[in-house]
Amino acid sequence: MRRFAYGESSLVVHALTRAHGRVHLLAKGAYRMRSRLYGRLDLFDTLELDWSERAGAELGNLEQAELLERRQRIPHSLEAYRAALTVLELASLAAPERAPASELFELCRSALNALQAGREPALALVEFELAFLHNLGLAPALEACASCGGAAPALAAEEHSTSRAEFSAAAGGRLCTRCAQRARESGLRVGTLPTDVLELAAQLAREGPPQRELPAALLERTRDFTARFLRRQLDCQPKSYRVFLSAPHRNRPAPPSRGVQG
Numbered sequence: 001m002r003r004f005a006y007g008e009s010s011l012v013v014h015a016l017t018r019a020h021g022r023v024h025l026l027a028k029g030a031y032r033m034r035s036r037l038y039g040r041l042d043l044f045d046t047l048e049l050d051w052s053e054r055a056g057a058e059l060g061n062l063e064q065a066e067l068l069e070r071r072q073r074i075p076h077s078l079e080a081y082r083a084a085l086t087v088l089e090l091a092s093l094a095a096p097e098r099a100p101a102s103e104l105f106e107l108c109r110s111a112l113n114a115l116q117a118g119r120e121p122a123l124a125l126v127e128f129e130l131a132f133l134h135n136l137g138l139a140p141a142l143e144a145c146a147s148c149g150g151a152a153p154a155l156a157a158e159e160h161s162t163s164r165a166e167f168s169a170a171a172g173g174r175l176c177t178r179c180a181q182r183a184r185e186s187g188l189r190v191g192t193l194p195t196d197v198l199e200l201a202a203q204l205a206r207e208g209p210p211q212r213e214l215p216a217a218l219l220e221r222t223r224d225f226t227a228r229f230l231r232r233q234l235d236c237q238p239k240s241y242r243v244f245l246s247a248p249h250r251n252r253p254a255p256p257s258r259g260v261q262g
Contacts, residue, residue, distance in 0.1 A: 001014045013041055017049070024059050026059040045071060048066040050064040089240050090132055123204075125223065133229070143174065146171055146174060162194055165193060166190055167193040170189060193225060201226065228245065
């Protein structure tokens with residue numbers, strides 16, 4: 001997930017493993033051409049690692065690294081590279097230390113494989129973010145009401161120029177009108193989101209991307225929704241989100257049109 005130079009020829013490696021979660025390892029001499037670790041510790045790759053540990057030591061000693069999957073195409077696309085770094089950063093935030101993390105490992109592996117295969121980076125990232133939230137038990141309600149479990153229809157058309165539904169990240173997602181009012185009365189922030197964004201997110205979470213090509217604007221708005229919801233649930237902003245979320249909220253309701261006065 002991460003790596004840092006240590007001395008003149010070594011590396012400190014933070015790796016995500018199925019059986020041990022996040023592990024911190026010292027790769028001695030990894031920059032030396034004769035080392036069996038030379039060229040084996042690139043980001044995004046899947047490896048079989050062999051390491052030893054001493055009681056009380058912060059770092060394990062990496063003995064061997066066998067390359068299983070090399071994803072050399074990802075760095076050739078700037079957008080794919082940024083998406084892959086986001087996957088690794090989120091995994092780094094959530095991975096437990098010295099505890100099994102097989103589901104998180106497979107989520108990361110699947111996302112990186114999709115980027116390696118040429119999947120649209122924004123689409124691969126939205127899919128990963130939704131699965132990541134589900135893995136943490138923080139997935140938003142996208143179709144039914146998060147509070148009562150009943151139907152949560154769109155608001156009346158005359159209230160908004162486009163179809164929108166009431167939504168509260170603090171309440172867990174989409175809300176029906178009655179539960180939205182109760183949430184407001186209890187002090188929770190309730191807004192609205194476009195129904196096409198919620199529907200696409202629900203489809204991606206349930207069955208994966210559609211066969212048809214998705215409009216770039218819809219995909220960007222869905223990415224905006226998942227990124228902001230994830231930031232709210234994690235109660236922090238990952239570094240890789242700073243540029244994307246510095247733009248104005250892409251799903252904010254359009255201001256009411258004003259007639260031109262003569």
